[in-house]
Amino acid sequence: MVARIVLQQADIARALTRISHEILESNQGPADLVVLGIPTRGVVLADRIARVLDEIEPGSGSVGTLDITMYRDDLARQPTRTPVPTRIPAGGIDDKVVVLVDDVLYSGRTIRAALDALSDLGRPRAVRLAVLVDRGHRALPIRADFVGKNLPSSTAERINVRLTEIDGDEAVTIDDAGRLESTVSNGGGGSR
Amino acid sequence: MRHLLSTRDLRRDEAIQILDLAEDMAQVAGREVPKLPALRGKTIVNLFYEDSTRTRISFEAAAKRLSADVINFSAKGSSVTKGESLKDTAQTLGAMGADAVVIRHGASGAAHVLAASDWIDAGVVNAGDGTHEHPTQALLDAYTIRQRVSGTGARGAGLDGVRVVIVGDVLHSRVARSNVWLLSTLGARVHIVAPVTLLPVELDNWPVTVGHSLDEAIDESPDVVMMLRIQAERMDDSFFPHPREYAREWGLDDARAARLGGDTIVMHPGPMNRGLEISARAADSVKSTVLEQVANGVSVRMAVLYLLVTAPGSDRGVSAGSTRGTGGEQR
Numbered sequence: 001m002v003a004r005i006v007l008q009q010a011d012i013a014r015a016l017t018r019i020s021h022e023i024l025e026s027n028q029g030p031a032d033l034v035v036l037g038i039p040t041r042g043v044v045l046a047d048r049i050a051r052v053l054d055e056i057e058p059g060s061g062s063v064g065t066l067d068i069t070m071y072r073d074d075l076a077r078q079p080t081r082t083p084v085p086t087r088i089p090a091g092g093i094d095d096k097v098v099v100l101v102d103d104v105l106y107s108g109r110t111i112r113a114a115l116d117a118l119s120d121l122g123r124p125r126a127v128r129l130a131v132l133v134d135r136g137h138r139a140l141p142i143r144a145d146f147v148g149k150n151l152p153s154s155t156a157e158r159i160n161v162r163l164t165e166i167d168g169d170e171a172v173t174i175d176d177a178g179r180l181e182s183t184v185s186n187g188g189g190g191s192r
Numbered sequence: 193m194r195h196l197l198s199t200r201d202l203r204r205d206e207a208i209q210i211l212d213l214a215e216d217m218a219q220v221a222g223r224e225v226p227k228l229p230a231l232r233g234k235t236i237v238n239l240f241y242e243d244s245t246r247t248r249i250s251f252e253a254a255a256k257r258l259s260a261d262v263i264n265f266s267a268k269g270s271s272v273t274k275g276e277s278l279k280d281t282a283q284t285l286g287a288m289g290a291d292a293v294v295i296r297h298g299a300s301g302a303a304h305v306l307a308a309s310d311w312i313d314a315g316v317v318n319a320g321d322g323t324h325e326h327p328t329q330a331l332l333d334a335y336t337i338r339q340r341v342s343g344t345g346a347r348g349a350g351l352d353g354v355r356v357v358i359v360g361d362v363l364h365s366r367v368a369r370s371n372v373w374l375l376s377t378l379g380a381r382v383h384i385v386a387p388v389t390l391l392p393v394e395l396d397n398w399p400v401t402v403g404h405s406l407d408e409a410i411d412e413s414p415d416v417v418m419m420l421r422i423q424a425e426r427m428d429d430s431f432f433p434h435p436r437e438y439a440r441e442w443g444l445d446d447a448r449a450a451r452l453g454g455d456t457i458v459m460h461p462g463p464m465n466r467g468l469e470i471s472a473r474a475a476d477s478v479k480s481t482v483l484e485q486v487a488n489g490v491s492v493r494m495a496v497l498y499l500l501v502t503a504p505g506s507d508r509g510v511s512a513g514s515t516r517g518t519g520g521e522q523r
Binding site for chain 2: 067069070071075076078079080081082083085086116120121122
C-alpha cells in the first residue's frame with residue numbers, strides 16, 4: 001500500500017487562507033459570519049479559518065462545533081459513536097451566515113446530517129460549506145462553496161487528512177488501498 | 193452495551209461514558225426543538241409489571257426525545273391478569289418488532305431472565321426488579337451528585353472521594369443496591385445507616401461501611417445524604433415497632449436537616465413519605481435535589497437507550513431494519 005502525499009503543511013495553510021478570503025468576499029465582509037466545524041477534523045479546520053478571518057478582519061471569527069452523531073442515517077450499522085458536545089457561539093445562529101467546515105466531502109451524507117442538526121438549533125439566513133478536500137462520488141445533491149483541493153479519486157482509494165492538533169503531523173495523503181476496498185465501499189455503499 | 197441489567201457489572205469507563213452522554217442529552221432539553229432523530233423508526237416497549245409513575249414517564253419522555261416509538265404495557269388491564277407468562281408476553285412483543293424492552297418486575301432477576309432468554313431479540317433495560325437492582329436510578333443519582341460536586345467541569349470525572357450516606361430501608365431497596373455498586377465503582381465512599389432489621393444478610397461483601405445512628409453519620413459532615421423510601425408494600429410491620437419511632441431515629445427531620453453542612457445535598461428517589469423518612473421542610477429545601485433527580489432522569493435514560501439501541505451487534509437493527517434503511521436513503 002503506497003501513500004502518496006497530495007497536500008503538504010504549507011499547501012494546507014495556503015488553502016485555508018484562500019478559503020478565508022473567499023468566505024469574506026462572498027459574504028461582502030465579516031458581518032453575521034458563524035464558522036461551525038464538524039468533528040473531528042472539521043473542528044480544527046474551523047478554528048484555523050476563524051483565526052485567519054480574525055487576522056484579515058478583526059472581530060469576524062465567531063466559531064463553534066456542530067456535532068452530527070445523532071443525525072446520522074447509519075447509526076445502527078456502525079460501532080457506537082459517542083457524540084462530541086455541540087458549541088454554538090453566544091449570538092446563536094438565527095439570521096446568521098453559517099459556514100460549515102469539514103475535512104473531506106465524499107457522499108454528502110455528513111453534510112445532510114449537519115443541515116438537519118442546524119435546523120434544530122435555529123434558522124440561519126444562509127448556510128455555506130467549506131471543505132479541505134472534495135473527492136467526488138456524491139450520493140446526494142450537495143456541493144461545497146469553498147474547496148481547498150478537488151481530488152478526483154476512485155472509491156477504492158482512501159483519502160487521509162492528518163492535522164497537527166490531532167495526528168501530530170500534517171498532510172493529505174491518498175492510499176491505493178485494494179485491501180481496504182470493502183471498508184471504503186461500505187461507507188459509500190448507499191451511493192448506488 | 194447490549195443490555196443494562198445491573199450496575200454491579202458496569203465498568204468505570206462505561207459508567208462515565210453514560211454520564212457524559214447524558215450531559216449532551218441534557219443540552220438538547222434546552223433547545224428550541226428538544227428532540228433528536230437518533231432512534232427514528234425504532235420501537236421501545238415499556239413493560240411494567242409493577243406500578244410506577246416517574247420511572248415509566250421518564251423512560252417514555254426519553255424515548256420520545258430520541259424520536260423512537262413507545263409502546264406502554266402495564267400488567268393491570270392486560271392479558272397478564274388472564275395468566276399469561278412473561279415468556280409469552282415477551283414473544284408477543286418481540287413479534288411486534290421491539291428494539292428495546294424496559295422492564296420493571298416484582299421478581300428479582302426478571303430482567304436477567306428476559307435478557308438471557310431467546311424469547312426476544314431486543315436490548316433489555318432493567319427498570320427495577322424486585323429487591324435486586326434499579327440501575328438507571330443509580331446512574332441519575334450519580335449524575336446529580338457529579339453535577340453538584342464538579343459543576344460544569346463534570347465531563348469525564350468520577351466521584352472520587354465524595355462521601356455518601358445512604359439511610360433507611362436498605363433490605364428492600366433496589367435503589368440502594370444499585371447505588372452502592374455504582375457509586376463505589378466511581379470512587380465514592382459509601383456509608384450505610386439503617387436499623388439492624390432493615391440490613392440485608394449479604395452486606396459483608398459490599399464495599400461500604402455500616403452504622404446505625406443517623407446523628408453520628410451527620411456529625412461526620414457527609415457530602416450527600418440519600419434517604420430511602422420506607423416500602424410499606426414490602427413490609428409486614430415487624431421491621432420496626434412504629435412509624436413514629438422510625439421517624440425519630442432514622443428520619444431526616446427539621447433538626448437534623450438544619451445540622452447538615454452548607455454544600456451537603458439531600459437526595460430521595462421518590463415517591464417520598466413526607467413526615468416518615470424525610471420531613472416536608474427538608475424535602476423542599478434548597479439542599480434537596482429531588483426534582484433535579486427527576487429532570488436528570490430523562491437525560492440519563494436517553495443516554496442509556498441510545499447506547500443500547502445503536503450498540504454494535506444489535507443485529508435486529510441491520511437484519512430487520514436494513515430493507516427499511518435503504519428504502520429510506522433512496523428517498
